[in-house]
Amino acid sequence: MIVADGFAPVAQQFAAQLGSEIGAAVTIHHRGRCVVDLWGGHTDAARTTPWTHDTRIVVFSVTKGLAAMALALLADRGQLAWDAPDTPLTLDEMLTGDRLVRALETQRPAWQPGEAQGYHAITYGMYVRELFERIAHESMGSFLRRELFEPLGADVALGTTDDARIATLYPPSTATRVGHLLHRVWNVHSPESRILRGALRQGKASLARQAFGPLKIGLADYNSPRVRRLELPWASAVASAHGLSRAYLPFASGGAHDGRAYLRTASVTPLYERESWAARDGVLAKPLGWTHGFLKEETTTFSPNRESFGHAGMGGALGWCDPVAELTFGYVMNRLDWRVRSPRAIALCRALYACEPVRAMTATTKPS
Secondary structure: OEEOOOOHHHHHHHHHHHHHOOEEEEEEEEOOEEEEEEEEEEOOOOOOOEOOOOOEEEOOOHHHHHHHHHHHHHHHOOOOOOOOOOOOOOHHHHHOOOHHHHHHHHOOOOOOOOOOOOOOOOHHHHHHHHHHHHHHOOOHHHHHHHHHHHHHOOOEEOOOOOOOOEOOOEOOOHHHHHHHHHHHOOOOOOHHHHHHHHHHHHHHHOHHHHHHOOOOOOHHHHHOHHHHHOOOOOOOOEEOHHHHHHHOHHHHOOOEEOOEEOOOHHHHHHHHOOOEEEOOOOOOOOOEEEEOOEEEOOOOOOOOOOOOEEEEOOOOOEEEEEOOOOEEEEEEEOEOOOOOOOHHHHHHHHHHHOOHHHHHHHHHOOOO
16 A cells, blocks of 8 residues: 555545445555555455455446547547537438447437536447547547556556456445435535436436436446446446556646657647536536536536546546646545535545645646
8 A cells, every 4th residue: 555745634534434435445646656545445245355456346437537538549649620510421321320329310419509518427428439439440448458558557448358356336225315315305505406306397308317317227237247348438447546547647747657648738738628617517416517528527526726637437436637736536436425426535535635745736836
């Protein structure tokens, strides 16, 4: 385990909340150096197998950040233009291919462009995969493994064929989720309560129900090797905390790490800005933004710096980077939280920014 000088607040917070976990791990790199690498608990509720440094877990929507990395690499190489208009499709083109492609091509938006913003919980990954494969002529998982994960030594896989070292996911039961939501339903400051009220008022027309409804698959189904084999760029990646932190290393340091340029600095700096922002996202019922597929959060959530980006996953997993403080952050666990943003992940991030090396750097440094 690693706790570098000045980073004890993260270790203290991780230890304090380990009793709320079954198993978990957190890894942080600062200026390219691993300064925190901690793990504890077990991979299973029976507590028969200890969590280790290289324990992996399905990270749900953290996968979307990895998909955004793949697109960023294509854009850096001139294979993708972010602002290019869509290519018109003929009727024959729309009717060829598999059922998913046809559904994507004929999907009607829930609102007119510019009127609103809503989190694409599932369909984002469907569109991104189809676009990527038409450009790159290979799967996103194999591309990321060759071009990013293996060179960085990042223990991350999209479409894994290795079932070793994978912890069991434990989602909250339906009764637990409903009980918590009903208790908070009148709390106007809670995104969870706003989501529930919208679902109760609007029924099947609720944007949240539409966003999460296209696939009839439960969270526990992601424990299945069959599901983990699939390259689902919205949910199925498996990773260790150390792997997630390493995957973001070039994105926190101008596109390069350890003497190798993965992207040009000019391709990374646009990610610092919010490409879009909504005071209340139509699906997650909270302030939210995006830049080229990466999540942009409020400065009170994961980082006080607007330039930071990455992606959170359902239940609490997090892959994140901050180019201002030159930080990368990976957090994984197997007891899933029921809230939109896990208080455990947020508490670890706040402990990180309380560390003296980070406070000093955040106060004096801005990305070039």
